[in-house]
Amino acid sequence: MRILLVEDEHTLGTWLCKALERSGIIVEWVDSARTALAALGARAHDVIVLDLGLPDLDGQDLLARIREKDALVPTLVLTARDTLADKVRAFHAGADDFLAKPFELQELEARLHALLRRARGAQAARLGCGPLTYDLASQRFALNGEALALSPREFAVLRVLIQHSGEPMSKQQILERVVSDEKDIQPDAVEVIVHRLRKRLEGTGVRVSTFRGLGYALETA
Numbered sequence: 001m002r003i004l005l006v007e008d009e010h011t012l013g014t015w016l017c018k019a020l021e022r023s024g025i026i027v028e029w030v031d032s033a034r035t036a037l038a039a040l041g042a043r044a045h046d047v048i049v050l051d052l053g054l055p056d057l058d059g060q061d062l063l064a065r066i067r068e069k070d071a072l073v074p075t076l077v078l079t080a081r082d083t084l085a086d087k088v089r090a091f092h093a094g095a096d097d098f099l100a101k102p103f104e105l106q107e108l109e110a111r112l113h114a115l116l117r118r119a120r121g122a123q124a125a126r127l128g129c130g131p132l133t134y135d136l137a138s139q140r141f142a143l144n145g146e147a148l149a150l151s152p153r154e155f156a157v158l159r160v161l162i163q164h165s166g167e168p169m170s171k172q173q174i175l176e177r178v179v180s181d182e183k184d185i186q187p188d189a190v191e192v193i194v195h196r197l198r199k200r201l202e203g204t205g206v207r208v209s210t211f212r213g214l215g216y217a218l219e220t221a
């Protein structure tokens with residue numbers, strides 16, 4: 001999962017980047033509305049986490065601008081303002097969820113996963129594609145109910161594919177969700193990892209298909 005974090009408090013921003021990345025959530029962090037709008041135009045994000053008190057534009061106004069650009073991207077509002085009126089205003093402006101500061105990291109993580117799951121139309125705490133399942137709580141894959149052992153990079157790529165199953169993801173889109181610094185890994189490395197995953201999944205009833213010009217998608221065979 002790749003999130004856009006819009007937060008002007010640097011201590012909180014730095015901590016969230018580190019803490020969430022430890023849980024496999026890639027964070028693109030910006031500290032103003034201006035940089036947030038630029039980041040939104042530059043690439044897609046799975047969830048937006050938005051602080052309402054920003055230096056250059058009120059978060060509610062930014063939320064309205066975000067909704068003009070992308071009506072569907074799940075957005076969680078993070079704020080010290082936790083009065084009922086603030087919450088109602090945030091929901092009216094297009095927020096999907098709301099978390100008052102201070103908050104527990106575990107709760108933020110759980111809410112991010114729930115938002116992504118709902119955006120994908122899944123009801124259960126488990127994602128699936130044919131015989132392959134991914135349990136969101138334990139963060140484990142299983143094939144026909146048997147645990148599937150994967151290298152960290154295979155795991156990260158397969159998780160992106162199952163979170164977006166049936167939807168082609170380009171090498172770049174996969175990469176953006178697997179590493180925070182794309183300089184660390186080349187898009188061609190994704191090809192190698194996909195090749196290994198294909199071997200793992202051979203003959204199992206689930207496969208990684210190539211869609212020319214679009215990318216890879218996890219499908220039932």
Ligand code: CA
Pocket residue numbers: 007008009051052053054
């Ligand atoms: Ca703030």
